[in-house]
Amino acid sequence: MAYQADRSQYPSRRPDGSLDIDLSSGKYLKLWQGPQHPGITGNMSVELTVCGDEVVEGKTHVGYLHRGFEKLMERRTFIQCFPIVCRICVPEPDFNEYCYAAAVEELAGLEVPERAHWIRTLILEMGRINSYLMYLGGQAGALGQGVIGQWTTYVRDLMLDRFEELSGARIYHMFIMPGGVRDGLPDGFEQRMEETLREIESTLADVKDVMFNNAVFKKRTVGLGYIDPAIVDQYGVTGPTARAAGVAKDVRRDQPYLVYPELDFEPVVGQDSDVFTRADVRRRDLLMSVDLIRQILARMPRSGAVMAPLPNVLHWKIPFGETYIRGECSRGEYGYYLVTDGSGYPRRVNVRGPSYTHAMALLERLIVNCNIADVAALMVSLHTYPPEIER
Amino acid sequence: MTMQPLYQALKARFPIGELTEQRPDLAFITVPREQLRGLLLHLRDQEGFTHLVLLTAVDWIEEDRFQLTYLLHDRKGARDIGLRVMLPRQAVIEGAPMESIHDLWPTAATYQRELREMFGIDFPDSPGVNEDFILEGWREIPPYRRDFDTLKYSNATFAPRPGRESQDPAQYMKAQLYPDGA
Numbered sequence: 394m395a396y397q398a399d400r401s402q403y404p405s406r407r408p409d410g411s412l413d414i415d416l417s418s419g420k421y422l423k424l425w426q427g428p429q430h431p432g433i434t435g436n437m438s439v440e441l442t443v444c445g446d447e448v449v450e451g452k453t454h455v456g457y458l459h460r461g462f463e464k465l466m467e468r469r470t471f472i473q474c475f476p477i478v479c480r481i482c483v484p485e486p487d488f489n490e491y492c493y494a495a496a497v498e499e500l501a502g503l504e505v506p507e508r509a510h511w512i513r514t515l516i517l518e519m520g521r522i523n524s525y526l527m528y529l530g531g532q533a534g535a536l537g538q539g540v541i542g543q544w545t546t547y548v549r550d551l552m553l554d555r556f557e558e559l560s561g562a563r564i565y566h567m568f569i570m571p572g573g574v575r576d577g578l579p580d581g582f583e584q585r586m587e588e589t590l591r592e593i594e595s596t597l598a599d600v601k602d603v604m605f606n607n608a609v610f611k612k613r614t615v616g617l618g619y620i621d622p623a624i625v626d627q628y629g630v631t632g633p634t635a636r637a638a639g640v641a642k643d644v645r646r647d648q649p650y651l652v653y654p655e656l657d658f659e660p661v662v663g664q665d666s667d668v669f670t671r672a673d674v675r676r677r678d679l680l681m682s683v684d685l686i687r688q689i690l691a692r693m694p695r696s697g698a699v700m701a702p703l704p705n706v707l708h709w710k711i712p713f714g715e716t717y718i719r720g721e722c723s724r725g726e727y728g729y730y731l732v733t734d735g736s737g738y739p740r741r742v743n744v745r746g747p748s749y750t751h752a753m754a755l756l757e758r759l760i761v762n763c764n765i766a767d768v769a770a771l772m773v774s775l776h777t778y779p780p781e782i783e784r
Numbered sequence: 785m786t787m788q789p790l791y792q793a794l795k796a797r798f799p800i801g802e803l804t805e806q807r808p809d810l811a812f813i814t815v816p817r818e819q820l821r822g823l824l825l826h827l828r829d830q831e832g833f834t835h836l837v838l839l840t841a842v843d844w845i846e847e848d849r850f851q852l853t854y855l856l857h858d859r860k861g862a863r864d865i866g867l868r869v870m871l872p873r874q875a876v877i878e879g880a881p882m883e884s885i886h887d888l889w890p891t892a893a894t895y896q897r898e899l900r901e902m903f904g905i906d907f908p909d910s911p912g913v914n915e916d917f918i919l920e921g922w923r924e925i926p927p928y929r930r931d932f933d934t935l936k937y938s939n940a941t942f943a944p945r946p947g948r949e950s951q952d953p954a955q956y957m958k959a960q961l962y963p964d965g966a
Contacts, residue, residue, distance in 0.1 A: 456918040464928055468935075499807070626834040629891040648809065648862045716806050717837070717855055717864060730855065732842050743840040753894040783918045 404449060412450050414442055421449065426768055428457045434531075434772045437752060437779040443765055451760035451768075453753050459783040466742045471497055471571065472706035474739065479565045481744055482781050485524040487516050488722040489744070490569035492729035495650075495718040497571040500733050501711045503701050509573035511693035514651040516559075516568060517720065518682045518689065522593065523552050524723035525679040528776050532672050533604050535769040536613055541604050548596045551589045558582065573700035583690045590683050597680060605673060614669035618759050618771040622666065628758070629750035632725025634775060637674045638666035644721035656688050668774040675723070675776070710737045717745075724748060724776045746781025753782065787811035787863065790831065798823050812853075812866040817882075820869055824854065824888055832858040833865060836888075839895035841903045845930040848873045850905060852882070876905055884910035902928035 404412045404421070414421055427438030436457040442450040462481055466474045478493045479486035491513055498505060526549040530542030553563040558579055560566040568575050604610055620630065622638040635642040643660035645653045661677040663670035703709070711733045719728035725747030734740040756775060763771055791803045791813065800823070801814035815823055827833040833856035842851040854867040871882065884907040886893040894917075896907040901917045904926035916922075925932050 456916075456920060459918045461927070461934070464932075464934060467930075627890055629836055629889065631835075642859060647859055714806070715804075715812060715842075715853075715866070717810060717866065719837075726837070728837065730838060730840060730853065741840075741842040743838060745838045749894065750891045754891045758890075 403444060412442075414450065420444055424765065426772070428454070434752075434777055435779040437777070437782070439756070439760065439768065439772065441760070441765070441768065446765050448760050448763045448765065448768065451757050451763075453756055455752075455779055455782045458780045460780075462784045463742050463744065466739055468738065470706065470737050471501075471709050471711060471739065472703075474742070475570050476565075476567050479567055480780075481784055482722075482746065482778050483564065484527050484778060485520045485722055485724075486565050487520040487569060488720050488727040489729075490567065491517060491651075492718045492720055492727060493731075493742075494569050494571045496716050496729045496731035497711065498701075499716050499718065500714045500731060501571070501709075503572055503703075505573050505701055506698040508577070508694045508697040509699045509701075510651045511689060512574045512577070512699060513569050514653065514656075515686060515689045515693070516566065516574070517651070517722075518685050519552060519556065521682045521723045522679055522686075523549050523556075525675050525682070526552070526593075528675055528723070528773070529600060529604070529672070529679075531773045532668075532770070533600075533610070535773045536610055538604060538607070538610065541600055544596050544600060548589075548593045551592055555582070555586055555589055558585070570700075572703045573698070575699075577699055586686065586690060590686060593683060594680070597676065601676065605669075605676070611669060613767065614672065614770060614774075615665070615667055617668045617767055618671075618763070618774055620666045620755070620759065624758075628755045630725070630755060631747050631750075632721065632723070632776075633661075633674045633678055634671060634725060634747075634751060634755075636660060636678075637663040637671040639664050642726075644719055644726055648719070650718075650720060652689070655692070656685055658685060668770055671774045671776075678723075708737065710735060719745075722747070724778065725751070727781075744781060744784050746778070746784075748775075748777035748779065748781050751775040752777035752779065787865070790863075790865070794823070794826070797826065809863040810866070811864075812868055814868045814870065817869050817871065820854070820867065821883060821885065821888075823867060824856070824885060827856055827865065828888065832860050835859065836892060837864065839885075839892055839899070841899055841905060841928075843873070843903065843928070843930040845873065850876055850903065852899075852905070854885075871905070876903075879906060881906045881908045883907070884913075886910045902926055904929065 404414045407413050422443050424441040424443050425438055426441055428436045438454045440452045440454060441448050462477060465477060478489040481489050526545040530545040533541035556566055557563050560568040620638050622640055625635045625638055625640045631642055639662060641660045641662045646660050658681055661674050661681055663674045713733060713735045715732040717728055717730045719726050728745040730743040731739060732741040752775060759771060760768060786808055787805055794800055798819050804812040835857040837855040837857050839854050844851060850871040850873050852869040855864060857864050882905055884896055893910050896910040897913050897917045899905045900907060900913050901919060907913050
């Protein structure tokens, strides 16, 4: 006979659909997951109402990292906004730089040199690798496998070295600026990048053995946090989370930007749409990024301009207009909606991060009936970075 | 590819405003507020714009208007359309409600909750719209409105840390470069 859960302790629903939770009945307990980092979800918290060890309701709370970026930018000139935007997402800041720069270029009518497009694509793929490596460590860590995080942090550090020699900075690179990129590649960069990529591949082979072939990891993640492909569009699900559900959404393929039309790749797609599949899709996507970096380094032009001439940036006025620029970051669709009014300051900048939909509406739906011990793994599997929710 | 055929098809059904083609795959249309819901449903169910990319507001304080932008994406057609709804600013500040679309896309509830907090635009039917989203215990006017002065608020709310002084960048650099005052 199939297992039947005992629902007698569960709350009934009020006419408006909300749960009728009477805390004084003693059946329920409020439990806060966060805002300290549970795994790598960053400083956000989920207010759980639990019955026994099962979650009956979860509410996401954000605001711990709000710095008012969108408002700050309205008081700054277009070039002054450039060093601010990267701070919206710490582990993968380059998408902010690219989307902001591309939006400004489009509205200002700037033509970016071909070589800068290649270098931009290279940086975005390097950032994607960093972000995925951090994720893999966090996903395994949420289930008690601390060693994976140590391995991935080591190879991520090697990639940060490559960023440092390219841009002078490890975390906030500020390399992709309106008009192009700051510089070309340093001498011998390709060789050192190849060594780093080999090290990453070797580590990922170990990660596959220890994490993905581990009975405990499989037992705890297979079937956890199932996302129905039918709700992917309803809930604004994008990126690897959508691809793990079998929906081959990838902006790099659907609406190619930069030099992606010239690169050879196919979006990585999974089927089962659970935490295990999402982790596996990201691992395979990471390997695809390694391949893309090799393609870029083999084919990019070695000489030529990397910056378009900019007007006097202190008196740079951009005509009236509005646009939206999107890119495929490691978590899904990242986009900038920029409105200009003919002055030297943006009228409105709106940042569309994938976490905005994943960590709010989607997480609150998935978390119901989840075991308390699985909440951290579920949160991490959506790969959310809270600063892009509260900007 | 152009958005003109879609625009002509929409114009035959709905009384909509002019088309602004920003790129061949991105266009904005200003729509009357009462047409919004029908248009969103038509675009979602008939034209393939199934993904609500974002919902946000722009404050045109000089023209006494709030602009709501509903950006929709059609993945098969690789195109986006932005619907602009202009709301009378003063009426919104005085509490005039705007229709919620959380029943079309559940994620819209989050956007509407943020708009309520940051711009003061009310969506009365949206779930949890009056709960604090980012700013807990905020007492001032909604901060993303243009008439909210961040510098004034900051000076009034936070005390400067002792032992620090501000320099005028031009004067400071001049003193550094030409210490003799040349």
